[in-house]
Amino acid sequence: MECQELHIPDNPQYRELKRIIEEYRNVPGPLIQVLNRAQRIFGYLPREVQLYVSRELNVPLSEVYGVVTFYNFFKTEPVGKHIVNVCLGTACHVKGAQRVVDALANELKVEIGQTSQDGFYTLSTARCFGACGLAPAMMIDDEVYGRLTPGKAVEVIKEFQKNETNQN
């Protein structure tokens, strides 16, 4: 798709992004800041938003794409309410972390980096978050869960979701 063909919906999110781009227009090297603010507005950076930023800042799309893919805090897929981060570092790997990931992916019906249909969980992986003594380990947001088996990991995410649903 050419930038000129980009159809921008006239909605508050794009109006806010436009305002931010105006704010940063004369700042040197504004791309990362603008993308960061765009991600806060949209929750992630879909292709349309990348095209819009490229066009409005007059920066080649390849440069926008390069920045988005280089920094892993930029997301190109919608992010769920909670992040399930399974460690695939060495200690966790040798204790079966891959089977834990596979079980979670199967349970949530997603691949790594994707979000469950209900928007509750995004499945992600990491390289050691310093809980090697608890291998294999995963985090849900900031909370560590260790000594997992595939079955236990699935139980943890079910229980977590049940508790949160009951609280609301």
Ligand code: FES
């Ligand atoms: S290798 Fe998994 S927490 Fe360190």
